[in-house]
Amino acid sequence: MEHGIIVGERATRFGEGAVETESETKPRPPLSGEPLALELVNTTFVHGGLRGSLVDALATPTELDLWLEEHAEAFPRGPVRRASGPATASHLAGFRRLREALRELSRACVAQEPYGERAVAAVNRAARLAASWPEIGDGTADAPADRTADGPVVRWAEPDPRLVLLGAVAVSGVELLTGPRRRDVRACAAPGCVLYFVRTHRRREWCTPACGNRVRVARHNRQRRP
Ligand SMILES: [Zn+2]
Numbered sequence: 001m002e003h004g005i006i007v008g009e010r011a012t013r014f015g016e017g018a019v020e021t022e023s024e025t026k027p028r029p030p031l032s033g034e035p036l037a038l039e040l041v042n043t044t045f046v047h048g049g050l051r052g053s054l055v056d057a058l059a060t061p062t063e064l065d066l067w068l069e070e071h072a073e074a075f076p077r078g079p080v081r082r083a084s085g086p087a088t089a090s091h092l093a094g095f096r097r098l099r100e101a102l103r104e105l106s107r108a109c110v111a112q113e114p115y116g117e118r119a120v121a122a123v124n125r126a127a128r129l130a131a132s133w134p135e136i137g138d139g140t141a142d143a144p145a146d147r148t149a150d151g152p153v154v155r156w157a158e159p160d161p162r163l164v165l166l167g168a169v170a171v172s173g174v175e176l177l178t179g180p181r182r183r184d185v186r187a188c189a190a191p192g193c194v195l196y197f198v199r200t201h202r203r204r205e206w207c208t209p210a211c212g213n214r215v216r217v218a219r220h221n222r223q224r225r226p
Pocket residue numbers: 188189190193194195206207208211
């Protein structure tokens with residue numbers, strides 16, 4: 001039986017090594033709680049306001065594991081639990097390719113343009129990695145993490161757990177960009193901000209209150225200028 005990490009506990013880590021300090025000093029994406037697809041897109045963000053610099057929070061396999069750990073609750077539990085050993089450069093490349101495709105589709109969605117063929121193909125390809133089916137378990141050997149209460153055991157076609165998680169992000173993108181919520185996808189209206197979010201109330205214009213405040217302060221300063 002495979003031993004992986006257990007979700008839902010603060011101390012869990014993706015991979016065997018501790019997450020390096022490099023990631024702890026680097027700013028983390030300012031926005032959270034969006035659908036997984038936008039959470040992935042938002043790993044590229046501007047830190048430090050209008051004259052800030054672009055930060056890529058997904059630059060190393062270690063940072064990928066940190067991101068997966070931060071979002072563990074949003075992923076299917078079985079693959080999260082089985083994702084033992086550190087992420088590889090190939091995992092990172094896969095997530096970065098998907099991020100690029102989802103960013104392009106999010107941009108098109110906001111602009112109400114047709115989705116680009118190449119980006120669609122990339123997301124659809126990744127979505128297949130999430131293929132799963134339910135089975136009747138034998139009752140004893142199945143780890144509880146693979147099972148919902150009294151439900152079936154879930155199996156995934158893809159043996160690499162991180163690729164299943166990649167698939168889950170792609171599925172989140174497919175659902176968001178084809179479903180009714182696609183009309184609420186917004187790019188933050190603050191100058192210099194590159195984040196996307198799903199509008200939760202009608203008047204929301206900013207990714208975070210920080211962006212809204214920055215714009216209001218800039219407006220105020222312009223008005224006070226003689
Ligand atoms: Zn913003």
